[in-house]
Amino acid sequence: MRRFLSLGLLCLLLLSITVTAQAQTSSTNTADDDAALELLEALDVESYADKGDAITAILQSDDERARDWLQALLDGRLQRTEDGRFVLVLENRGRDWPVADVLTGEALGEMSRRDLERIGINNNLRNQLRSAIAVVDLYSPNVERRRTSAERLLGEVDGELVPTLDDLIEQEEDEQVRYRLTQAVAIYRAEAGEMAGVEALDGSLHPRSRVALSRAANSDDPVVANAAAASLAGIEQQLKINRGLETLYFGLSLGSVLVLAAIGLAITFGVMGVINMAHGELMMLGAYTTWAMQQLLPGQPGLALILSIPAGFMVAALAGVAIERGVIQFLKGRPLETLLATFGISLILQQLVRTVISPLNRTVITPEWMSGSLVVNDALSLTLNRMYVLGFALVVFAGLMLIMRRTRLGLEVRAVTQNRAMARSMGIRATRVDIMTFALGSGVAGLAGVALSQLTNVGPNLGQNYIIDSFMVVVFGGVGNLWGTLVAGLSLGVINQVLEPWAGAVLAKIIVLVFIILFIQKRPRGLFPQKGRAAEG
Amino acid sequence: MNTLKRSTHPRPFLSSGRFATALLTAAIMGASTQAIAQDDDPIKVGILHSLSGTMAISETVLKDTVEMLIEQQNEAGGLLGRQLEAVVVDPASNWPLFAERARELLDQEEVDVIFGNWTSVSRKSVLPVVEELNGLLFYPVQYEGEESSENVFYTGAAPNQQAIPAVEYLINEVGIERFALVGTDYVYPRTTNRILEAFLKDEHGIADEDIMVNYTPFGHSDWQNIVAEIRRFGEEGKPTAVISTVNGDANVPFYTELSNQGIDAADIPVIAFSVGEQELTGIDTGPLVGHLAAWNYFMSVDNDDNYDFIDAWIEYTGDDMAVTNDPMEAHYIGFNMWAEAVRKAGTTDVDTVKDAIIGVTVPNLSGGYAAMMPNHHITKPVLIGEIQDNGQFDIVWQTPSTVAGDAWSDYLPGSRDLIADWRKPMECGNFNVVNGSCGGSTAAEEAEAALAE
Numbered sequence: 006m007r008r009f010l011s012l013g014l015l016c017l018l019l020l021s022i023t024v025t026a027q028a029q030t031s032s033t034n035t036a037d038d039d040a041a042l043e044l045l046e047a048l049d050v051e052s053y054a055d056k057g058d059a060i061t062a063i064l065q066s067d068d069e070r071a072r073d074w075l076q077a078l079l080d081g082r083l084q085r086t087e088d089g090r091f092v093l094v095l096e097n098r099g100r101d102w103p104v105a106d107v108l109t110g111e112a113l114g115e116m117s118r119r120d121l122e123r124i125g126i127n128n129n130l131r132n133q134l135r136s137a138i139a140v141v142d143l144y145s146p147n148v149e150r151r152r153t154s155a156e157r158l159l160g161e162v163d164g165e166l167v168p169t170l171d172d173l174i175e176q177e178e179d180e181q182v183r184y185r186l187t188q189a190v191a192i193y194r195a196e197a198g199e200m201a202g203v204e205a206l207d208g209s210l211h212p213r214s215r216v217a218l219s220r221a222a223n224s225d226d227p228v229v230a231n232a233a234a235a236s237l238a239g240i241e242q243q244l245k246i247n248r249g250l251e252t253l254y255f256g257l258s259l260g261s262v263l264v265l266a267a268i269g270l271a272i273t274f275g276v277m278g279v280i281n282m283a284h285g286e287l288m289m290l291g292a293y294t295t296w297a298m299q300q301l302l303p304g305q306p307g308l309a310l311i312l313s314i315p316a317g318f319m320v321a322a323l324a325g326v327a328i329e330r331g332v333i334q335f336l337k338g339r340p341l342e343t344l345l346a347t348f349g350i351s352l353i354l355q356q357l358v359r360t361v362i363s364p365l366n367r368t369v370i371t372p373e374w375m376s377g378s379l380v381v382n383d384a385l386s387l388t389l390n391r392m393y394v395l396g397f398a399l400v401v402f403a404g405l406m407l408i409m410r411r412t413r414l415g416l417e418v419r420a421v422t423q424n425r426a427m428a429r430s431m432g433i434r435a436t437r438v439d440i441m442t443f444a445l446g447s448g449v450a451g452l453a454g455v456a457l458s459q460l461t462n463v464g465p466n467l468g469q470n471y472i473i474d475s476f477m478v479v480v481f482g483g484v485g486n487l488w489g490t491l492v493a494g495l496s497l498g499v500i501n502q503v504l505e506p507w508a509g510a511v512l513a514k515i516i517v518l519v520f521i522i523l524f525i526q527k528r529p530r531g532l533f534p535q536k537g538r539a540a541e542g
Numbered sequence: 543m544n545t546l547k548r549s550t551h552p553r554p555f556l557s558s559g560r561f562a563t564a565l566l567t568a569a570i571m572g573a574s575t576q577a578i579a580q581d582d583d584p585i586k587v588g589i590l591h592s593l594s595g596t597m598a599i600s601e602t603v604l605k606d607t608v609e610m611l612i613e614q615q616n617e618a619g620g621l622l623g624r625q626l627e628a629v630v631v632d633p634a635s636n637w638p639l640f641a642e643r644a645r646e647l648l649d650q651e652e653v654d655v656i657f658g659n660w661t662s663v664s665r666k667s668v669l670p671v672v673e674e675l676n677g678l679l680f681y682p683v684q685y686e687g688e689e690s691s692e693n694v695f696y697t698g699a700a701p702n703q704q705a706i707p708a709v710e711y712l713i714n715e716v717g718i719e720r721f722a723l724v725g726t727d728y729v730y731p732r733t734t735n736r737i738l739e740a741f742l743k744d745e746h747g748i749a750d751e752d753i754m755v756n757y758t759p760f761g762h763s764d765w766q767n768i769v770a771e772i773r774r775f776g777e778e779g780k781p782t783a784v785i786s787t788v789n790g791d792a793n794v795p796f797y798t799e800l801s802n803q804g805i806d807a808a809d810i811p812v813i814a815f816s817v818g819e820q821e822l823t824g825i826d827t828g829p830l831v832g833h834l835a836a837w838n839y840f841m842s843v844d845n846d847d848n849y850d851f852i853d854a855w856i857e858y859t860g861d862d863m864a865v866t867n868d869p870m871e872a873h874y875i876g877f878n879m880w881a882e883a884v885r886k887a888g889t890t891d892v893d894t895v896k897d898a899i900i901g902v903t904v905p906n907l908s909g910g911y912a913a914m915m916p917n918h919h920i921t922k923p924v925l926i927g928e929i930q931d932n933g934q935f936d937i938v939w940q941t942p943s944t945v946a947g948d949a950w951s952d953y954l955p956g957s958r959d960l961i962a963d964w965r966k967p968m969e970c971g972n973f974n975v976v977n978g979s980c981g982g983s984t985a986a987e988e989a990e991a992a993l994a995e
Contacts, residue, residue, distance in 0.1 A: 097932045127938040212777035255766040364598040388802040461763040462791040505767045510758040
């Protein structure tokens, strides 16, 4: 901060010395700047309509910096000081902001936000600015910019732009840009009732194309209208399939969250038989570990998130060991007391977080590579954060399966839960196995917390929201069966998402609960009941 | 015994086990000192905000705000020459507990005024207690209206000071023709959406198929389907907006899902009635730029009173990044109104203050004035702000003058004919202008109904 300030002072000094010299050496530049200043000044008016005109004027001027100004205006970083100077705000957090002169690009140090006045824009102007920037960017050498710009033009094309776009399509090398531009022109033509446009849009799933086609379907020309209606019917069919796929994806992603939340419980409750009401709070600890990691590594949210996976596991596992050693081992075989005691622990942990950290939710940043969505086609895109969580859930599940089936620990766990006395007489240290199992289940809860920090709020109540769902999934899937948990979680997720559009979120939840109650009445041991003598115990 | 306690000594003496000493001192000091001692007695200000549970996120800052205002008032010499003392209780986001804590404040602590409550259901729960024990309650949050109690002063917005102007802005300034009303499933969103639906259909002729209504539970976190539905709803070629009465931290996953599914404010703007600066501190606002909120105050209001308030708040909390929000301003206004009324009345007696406060005018933080109306609501400007990438709002529109709060909505059949006026001779919160009769207080039944839900 201080460095910025001194730099700003230095700049001011230098400026005052050199300003006269500059005026003499580059008179053309100054003339440009005068014109530029006039253009910018037209922006600083009350009425949004006048601002719109000023934006058009800037666009029509052939100043090279026009795009930068418009972008700064769009980002709300074009501001004015009290002495009427236009500045670019470089960083707008806190009370003092570093700024630079818009015309010269010189850094001016930090200014208080009291002394700066932002050139405000509203959504209409934002739309206008985006379209304006899109038109400028069509000529940009940068392919990415051209792509965004072409995408932006869908449904925004007017008669004047069509010949320009036709020329551009001829010259364009990038396939994607060419496709979008052709589509944009076709939308304009279809809306105008031209057959060529309707034909070009056949099979396009973009909503703008659909709107254009439904307008063309009302056209006076029966040939065009019929063609458009036929195209629309085909598109509707396609959309239905895509909608089904989308719902399936939503269901699987909700299901994967349920699986993650429940799988740790499937071990502590399902395999060990301990009712741990503090399971949700172990997830909360995992989520807070992610937050703490991001605080430790500012500016690297992605790395912090990856490091939180082992860290969250460790923190929750250690907390689990503490709970097991401190409370649960003394309550063996007394489920009611265990339930009450662990419920007490969950309240203690919640209040601890509230007092030590804050009652307010913490911000966990989603790394760049996890936001946005993967575009499959114009009607179907899959959100990335959920896709990562889905994959993560499957990896965690596979890992747990491996541990339970292929390692010595897994073997011992299964032995101890099937017949404790026999296992002990075979030389297995049952107490140690208890600790390890509980630590494993708790650690997995921590992993769930790390994943949840990307989907929901990280706050003291995080665990409470998932504890009921977790028990529901474990009981539905069949206590003591990991496969059951996976199938139960995913299918409950899909059922919920299929019901939601027509029943609403509240009712869908209720229906799912009623369904589970009825199901448990019919099959008390869940989807995949344990067979054999172990099940009797 | 009670009167002796109150009139002879400041509290600290008696709260501990020194009752004997207290009696002795009283005896020594004698009757002559009584009058003076009463003047030294602090004025007690009750604070009834949840400090734990789900609402702690929003209500804790309001408790701090009132404490800060009390501190400032004490530094300026107190009120009527007496110091103010805060009495803080924690109703723990538990609605029936609100009523118990309110009773404790009025009965045992004998506070002169209460500042508190956030959710409507907690207010409904407290209502019968405040009316029975004749207390004063200042309620600082925007709410659904349809209520005017003799003992409550509503310093937050009524629907005509927030929801209705916001919708008019969308229709007239943005040109929206299609509305998705999305809310949390409880009394405020349901009543507000009922009013809005009636308003959209009757006043603007919006067709049924252009209105979509959706409710979600408290703390809802899986918004995939609802956002996809909104996206499809907005793809029909008409300009579409979402009116959100989603409450609390369910907003974070809602906005995240919106941005992940690529819904931009320029395509489908979301206008929220419950998202303020405080709620945005938990969100990365980069993808939300341009979404809207309607309030009566924003932290970004360019006004010296506001900057002073912000500086005081930052100093009080010791947090450079601390934010201010609309309910805080409502408490600021409510506290100053109450102080002014006490000064005017020369006493803290509830009945006198209640009469004196009607018509009291104090500056608000957006450069205007707020006046207490006879229906116990206040005048407020309505501001529409767009979210910026720094978690602040940029004000894009505001009403030319302040709007007086209307307790009973003009757009609902049953409430259209009701008015509230607590001045003599009417003194009624639900006077029916058609048949000329006063409905009387229904606080007890309403509390029961609200808590039964």
